[in-house]
Amino acid sequence: DTEVTQTPKHLVMGMTNKKSLKCEQHMGHRAMYWYKQKAKKPPELMFVYSYEKLSINESVPSRFSPECPNSSLLNLHLHALQPEDSALYLCASSQQGGDNSPLHFGNGTRLTVT
C-alpha cells in the first residue's frame, strides 16, 4: 500500500472547468512533487515543494497552479485546461528535497480533458 494518497483516482473535466487534485503523505517527508506522465513516456517534473516552499517550477503553464498548505498536503489547481493536458498526474514525496533520497509516488490521478 502506498503511503502517498492521491484523490481523485479519475477526473473528467471540460475546458472551462476548475478542479483540484489532492495529495497527502504521512511519511514525515519535507519535499513533495507533481509529475505529469503521458502514455508510454517517463514522468515529467512539473513542480517541487521543499519545506512548503516552491523550489522548482519547470516552466509549467499558468493553468496549473500548485499549493502546499502544509508539509503533508499538496494540491494542484486546474483551470482552463486543454485536451492535450490529459495525462496521469503523479504526486511524490521524498525526505528533504535536494538530497539523494528516493521519491515515493502516489497512485496517480488519471485526468481526461474534454
Place this chain on the structure above:
Amino acid sequence: QKEVEQNSGPLSVPEGAIASLNCTYSDRGSQSFFWYRQYSGKSPELIMSIYSNGDKEDGRFTAQLNKASQYVSLLIRDSQPSDSATYLCAVTSSGSARQLTFGSGTQLTVLP
C-alpha cells in the same frame, strides 16, 4: 541537458530466465540511482536504490553500478510473468537541486 538512456526494448524473456536491463547517464557527478517498476496504468514503484559502485542484491533483484563507465543495470533472476512491466531508470543530478531524471523506460515481458 542531463540525459539518462535505457535500451528501449521491448524485452522478452522466458519464465525462469534472467532479465537484464541497462541504463547509461551523462552527468558524471550523479550520486544516486534508482530503478522503478511501473505496471500499465499504475504509478512507478521503487524497487532498488544504489549509491556506490558494485552490486546490491534484494531478493531476485540485483542492481549494478559502475560510476566510471556511467552505467547502471538491473538484473532480475528467475523472472516471473508478474515481473512484466516497464522499468524506469532514474538518476539524481549533481548540483544543489538534485533533480531526478528518468530514462524512457524498458518494457519487459516474461513469457510463461
